[in-house]
Amino acid sequence: MTSTCLITGASSGIGRQLALHYAANGWKVYALARSKDKLAELASSAGIVALPLDLTDSAALQRTAQQLLDDGVVLDLLLLNAGTCEYVDAADLALDAFQRTFAINFHAVVAATKYFMPLLKASLNPQLAIVSSMAHFFPFTRAEAYGASKAAVSYFADSLRLDIADSGISVHLIEPGFVDTPLTQKNDFAMPFLVTVEQAAERILNGLQAGKSRIRFPRRLSYMLKLLSVLPYNLRNKVAQRMKQQ
Numbered sequence: 001m002t003s004t005c006l007i008t009g010a011s012s013g014i015g016r017q018l019a020l021h022y023a024a025n026g027w028k029v030y031a032l033a034r035s036k037d038k039l040a041e042l043a044s045s046a047g048i049v050a051l052p053l054d055l056t057d058s059a060a061l062q063r064t065a066q067q068l069l070d071d072g073v074v075l076d077l078l079l080l081n082a083g084t085c086e087y088v089d090a091a092d093l094a095l096d097a098f099q100r101t102f103a104i105n106f107h108a109v110v111a112a113t114k115y116f117m118p119l120l121k122a123s124l125n126p127q128l129a130i131v132s133s134m135a136h137f138f139p140f141t142r143a144e145a146y147g148a149s150k151a152a153v154s155y156f157a158d159s160l161r162l163d164i165a166d167s168g169i170s171v172h173l174i175e176p177g178f179v180d181t182p183l184t185q186k187n188d189f190a191m192p193f194l195v196t197v198e199q200a201a202e203r204i205l206n207g208l209q210a211g212k213s214r215i216r217f218p219r220r221l222s223y224m225l226k227l228l229s230v231l232p233y234n235l236r237n238k239v240a241q242r243m244k245q246q
């Protein structure tokens with residue numbers, strides 16, 4: 001029987017790579033993003049179903065989910081990956097940057113979970129995967145909006161797992177380090193242990209296949225940040241200051 005997934009943020013980077021992989025492995029793939037042209041290219045080259053949509057428009061999201069339900073679509077995997085990264089200037093704390101970041105990285109994940117989760121219910125092995133980030137493990141300069149939004153979405157995934165444990169839907173939290181995608185290509189600082197989008201997709205696919213609740217990669221960065229986070233608080237703050245100055 002053909003497996004089916006819906007991937008958000010599938011027009012670019014990690015989501016696009018995952019969509020291509022699942023399609024190449026015989027899955028029916030629904031690819032969601034705003035960029036119609038990029039989705040059309042995926043649809044024509046890889047037989048992927050395009051769902052052009054702005055995830056921050058929750059009324060449109062609800063309509064799309066209802067249409068899929070009416071069409072009898074059953075999802076085996078709902079992969080909520082779409083996201084953005086905006087750095088902020090602490091002297092200004094531009095509220096619109098926080099609103100934009102939380103709108104897609106947090107509120108849209110909650111809304112997509114609410115409206116798309118019913119599509120998972122008839123699957124024999126339903127998986128809900130949520131892409132967060134390692135960014136919230138440690139305080140990084142100018143990451144007040146991005147890091148906070150990812151802390152929020154990681155907490156959401158862990159809490160939701162508890163509350164839907166009896167539903168049969170497994171919740172998988174994905175926390176990548178640096179991946180070479182359009183999102184990071186605009187960074188002007190050194191990105192330790194940067195991995196390619198192919199490596200990132202492989203780690204996610206293997207983790208989901210193995211049923212891992214939490215998928216973190218690359219391990220070296222995750223261990224390093226976890227080690228820093230268990231330092232005494234004042235020492236940790238000093239290390240963060242030192243890293244900011246580099």
Ligand SMILES: NC(=O)c1ccc[n+]([C@@H]2O[C@H](COP(=O)([O-])OP(=O)(O)OC[C@H]3O[C@@H](n4cnc5c(N)ncnc54)[C@H](OP(=O)(O)O)[C@@H]3O)[C@@H](O)[C@H]2O)c1
Pocket residue numbers: 008009010011012013014015032033034035036038053054055056081082083084085104131132133134175176177178179180181182183184
């Ligand atoms: N790259 C990294 O180092 C890294 C590390 C940790 C976590 N992550 C997370 O991984 C996820 C994917 O990031 P990426 O690196 O692959 O970035 P990317 O190449 O910039 O892709 C982001 C995707 O999100 C979609 N998107 C953004 N806003 C949207 C909206 N309002 N509605 C619908 N789709 C929207 C974009 O499509 P459209 O513009 O076409 O809408 C695009 O497909 C993000 O959640 C990111 O935070 C990335």
